[in-house]
Amino acid sequence: MSPKLRIGTALSNGVDQLTTRGGLKLAAVLAALQVIAQVGLNSLFADLLADNLPAEAAANAYPLALPVPVAASALITAVALIGTFLVTIVAMRAVYADIDAVPNERHTRRLGRTAAVLIVLSVIVSVAITVGFAMLFFPGLFLAVSLVFAQLAVVIEDAGVVEALKRSWSLTSGNRIRLFLLGLLVVVVAGVVGGAFGLLGIISPAVGNIVSAAVSGVASLFSLAVLVSAYRQLADTNAADSPQVSELAD
Numbered sequence: 001m002s003p004k005l006r007i008g009t010a011l012s013n014g015v016d017q018l019t020t021r022g023g024l025k026l027a028a029v030l031a032a033l034q035v036i037a038q039v040g041l042n043s044l045f046a047d048l049l050a051d052n053l054p055a056e057a058a059a060n061a062y063p064l065a066l067p068v069p070v071a072a073s074a075l076i077t078a079v080a081l082i083g084t085f086l087v088t089i090v091a092m093r094a095v096y097a098d099i100d101a102v103p104n105e106r107h108t109r110r111l112g113r114t115a116a117v118l119i120v121l122s123v124i125v126s127v128a129i130t131v132g133f134a135m136l137f138f139p140g141l142f143l144a145v146s147l148v149f150a151q152l153a154v155v156i157e158d159a160g161v162v163e164a165l166k167r168s169w170s171l172t173s174g175n176r177i178r179l180f181l182l183g184l185l186v187v188v189v190a191g192v193v194g195g196a197f198g199l200l201g202i203i204s205p206a207v208g209n210i211v212s213a214a215v216s217g218v219a220s221l222f223s224l225a226v227l228v229s230a231y232r233q234l235a236d237t238n239a240a241d242s243p244q245v246s247e248l249a250d
Contacts, residue, residue: 002174014226040077
């Protein structure tokens with residue numbers, strides 16, 4: 001019989017992880033990377049659309065734009081996005097085990113291989129979910145919930161693509177409705193907090209952009225921490241099926 005996911009525990013653990021020393025460190029890094037990415041994107045679009053927007057409109061739409069060439073804007077954006085991707089991998093492992101020691105060797109092991117597998121996995125999952133949503137919506141929602149742990153299986157268990165898909169399907173069995181409700185709660189919380197801080201844009205577009213980007217980084221870590229907590233509840237019960245889970249948690 002599948003263990004039952006405890007939604008309240010997952011949420012409270014997510015908050016607890018976020019407020020640890022390591023959690024605050026990761027939140028600060030992710031927030032900074034989101035701000036840098038926003039600066040890069042603002043600069044990129046402001047330059048690309050310079051001929052189509054009046055100067056005042058461009059300043060309001062892209063308040064963080066820097067007077068740099070398109071290539072520089074693209075580079076800033078790419079570096080920030082790649083950095084966010086790699087830090088997210090480290091964060092998943094750190095939230096799962098030993099967050100206050102982040103980053104250590106177990107958090108950063110085989111980053112290149114993990115990133116490559118995640119990219120392939122993300123493409124497959126995205127295509128499957130998109131096709132599912134095109135088929136009367138429900139199949140896509142079912143797949144999204146069923147495959148929600150696939151990335152964690154790659155990051156924490158060093159699973160391959162097929163193994164990760166199977167692992168997620170197995171872990172979510174019997175808990176799909178609970179996982180859907182958990183995801184819904186996280187989205188609502190993140191949306192409310194993000195919307196509240198987004199109101200600062202009324203005072204200053206630049207301040208609003210910076211704060212919104214930073215809050216987005218923190219919210220992503222909270223969402224990740226909640227997901228890892230849910231994963232741990234279900235995966236630890238079957239740790240014998242995946243020795244890597246026990247190894248990372250030790």
